[in-house]
Amino acid sequence: MGHAQLLISYGQAFVAPDRRLHRSSMSVRFPDAPLLKVKGGCAVISDSVSRNTLAKQAGDLSVRGFLADYFSTPDHWDTKTSATRVLRALNSWCYSQSQHVKEGGFVSSMSVIVFRKREAHLFHMGDTLVFRLRGAEFEQLTRDHTTDIGGYHYPSRALGMDGSVDIDYTHLGLKQGDIFLFTTRAVRGTLLPSDYVRLIRQDVSDLDAACERLASEAKQRAQERGYGGDQFCFQLVRIDELPEESPDDPGLIYGDLPIPPELAPGERLDGLEIIDVLSRNAQSRVYRVRDVYTEREMVMKAPSPELSLRNAYLEHFLLQQWVVERVNSPFVVKVVKPSRPRRYLYYLMQHVEGETLRQWAERHPQASLVQRLDIANQLGKAVQALHHRDIIHQQITPDNILIDTHGQLILNDFSACHMREVDGHRHSGELLRQIGFNEHTAPEYALGDSTGRRSDQYSLASTVYWLLTGALPYQLTPNKLRSHTDLEELNYRSSRNHNPEIPPELDDALRRALDPQRALRFRRLSEFLHALRRPLGRSGQREASLQEPRRHFWQGVAGVLLLLLVLSWLLR
Template structure:
């Protein structure tokens, strides 16, 4: 989004008060946050500072938190003031539009990267400060029990805790001489930016302060501390007045926030209500559940049941997924079942099954899903052993397109396998199970904490079992194994079968079996792509799915043609037959 549009969150007046999550001044409820702002041009003709605050309510507060920000346009730049106002406007617009599946850190990084590119282009890509749209930027996001601090430039972030003042930011500037400072980092200064980020735990009574250099360059910490100890509506104006008396010749801005109470991350009705719902009973054809007529059972396991049902109001076919009563007292299972619905309702891609909002007043815990007619990829593989390479490329391209939509939302699927992928009657693939998903939004908003391995050991990446953190490369491993199996009908790591996998202690213990050992018509460069996708160590895998699909289509020069493959790879059966024959002859020679 272009930051051209002016927002009402920019505070251009000399003093402004906006206090509390409940903005009603008549309310007796103690406000969790109190925010006071003051900004002025000082002795200069124009005010190139911009500051803003947003204290949302309800679901917006839960998803993105409250936000205070300050930008100080570089005075020596041609459009410093415009850059500061654009940065504030753009950040407030775009941050509150980011997907709730993203982590706060990732959301901030994406938004600031986009803003920086826009400002840099406004300057014509110039490296000359005098021609640039340059501004410092500092912000605090109060979310749950944490303060997320974002900073670039020489504006500052302070915290007063238990009477002690601490500067939490680092100036990106160098002092050349008294009154002369060289700014080393700012928004719009370069095509690539490095923004400081840190996350601090909140404590009741904390006071956070954002200042432009027109204040902190002219006031000692002791003076700032004294003003904050007397926190009130006039605090930011007192800081400005004191700095002016101390000789400040710059624009001056201050945003002061006191934390009166600490919130906790709370999700929507899924966390507040669904955890209290009873499990749905076992259903039979002809029974009804909240307006759905059960037609038949589609699938049953010890973990869940899937039914075909008809919505009696719309007449549409739906799939109803119910949790197994075997896990009614397992909090991690319930957590993961709720997480599946929360995530599915935030994904929109034809290759990912749709999860629909439940009906108002539902009586039990279940999911309402799109009904996908067709067969599982496992069933298709059984009918098409060792599929042709062009077929495999087509199927993988569909699967990768769906997974990239998850990756853009910072979602790790975690349980990719042929049984969880359906093939529609027209040949299109659909990922139908999101029961193993994980993403930062789940952990921030639903307090998701399930430590268990979500996937099948034959497809789940080794890091799940070795205690390393999973990432999008974990899904790349699973896709690589599926591709290998589509082509060969086998797994790339035989030692993962049975119970042996659980005894492996490092990535080095997994030995990749070349796909060419199962099919002589597989080119060496496709074999190389499969091996890289299935690398045990995630650092050695592809960094993106697009690289993998490209290497399956076009030979990668990094994969060298072997001069001659060992007989064990080319023909394992002949190798072992010859070895047995040699052993037999040596045994006979021993006796003769």
């Protein structure tokens, strides 16, 4: 009879005079049932190249970093996509850190197995070792990537060694009773395959004891051969039970959660009472809700009940929550953890008391250029925070931006956002095409060209132009383009024609950020944001210079009044 979930046992052992100086690190993590079903469990080992204080950090950081980030990837990403993206991001971080270190670096060999359902997914870089013991068959699953320099072997293709990394990927079927052994290159020349089988099989009921036997014998053999035996580590993982076989169900991809039904004010879902329906469209429903236990007000976003599980938007839906969770900015709305387990597919965000940027502009037609530029700069910081996390927003418009009661801007809609691919590939905006273009959409989306961060730069600049002038930069809006020849009809209308207060250099910056040709816009968003900040500094100086004479006048008046008060007291 099959079992509902995957069950494993594991054991570990180190040989080291001082564990704190050990260059290797290893860990096993099997989460609780809901996450285990979607993401599986992981066993990881890393072995640093360096022999200095950074070595231990490199090993520990790579293991901790992988386990933290892998289990945080979107539920609808498959195992290979999730692990590969996390390892590439980790490699980029380790490589960048190594550039600031004079000796050694954050370089380490690493092997990971993700156990999910009835399968094992092995990811490998460098010269760490993974073996499988199945019955009497003992097999090495990893390849040694090493370079021989002066008689010493050094790992190649290791984590953090280069800006990009090649990852060996192996997909294996699991059998009940399979035992996987993780160890490091230090064990080479000590134990034979027959030794491994004998020492593990001696008593498989206690895997920690089996690891201790392996470590003890490896150390003894190393000392007999006259070399150091103080850097050994062993980790064993045994498959105790396998889940029953079941065909892939699209529902499982989304955590097995159904789409919520249509909800109305007064109705409840998972202890959340619907207060108001904020929006309804073909893709989603947005509700203002109150937690009946904590009384906290929040915003719930759920897919539209009409969507099928195969819909491209639904596939993207869980990415939205994952995106917002990773961005830490006061100008980006925050995700709220539900106080109880979810029984339906939705996510919760903080409730912001305020109005959209469009509503704010309608209510404040007399707002000064300085006030409007301050909002523009806040919006720029929000977009920059997304870009720092390799997230492209794709739909920056006045209706997706809130201004709270304190005048702070909050970017609050992520329906079209996507992750910029690690390898530099850009999506061409199929999702945005499904949701719908708007008057601030960059021309390349309508024309089906490649898109990226500079596409967000266009939408940001278009929204800022509208905020400063109340108009649009082109007579023909880019979302109406039909062919590349239509680009010639996009003739920029100077913002100074609508608002003479705008300095010429700011108008030039807007013109460049709004160039129909993506390649001709600012190379970095920070260059455009710098141009937005400059008038604020000048306005502040001008206001200060205007206030200076006024300050001297009132100081003079105060001095005369004080003198008259003293004279009246003396003449009494």
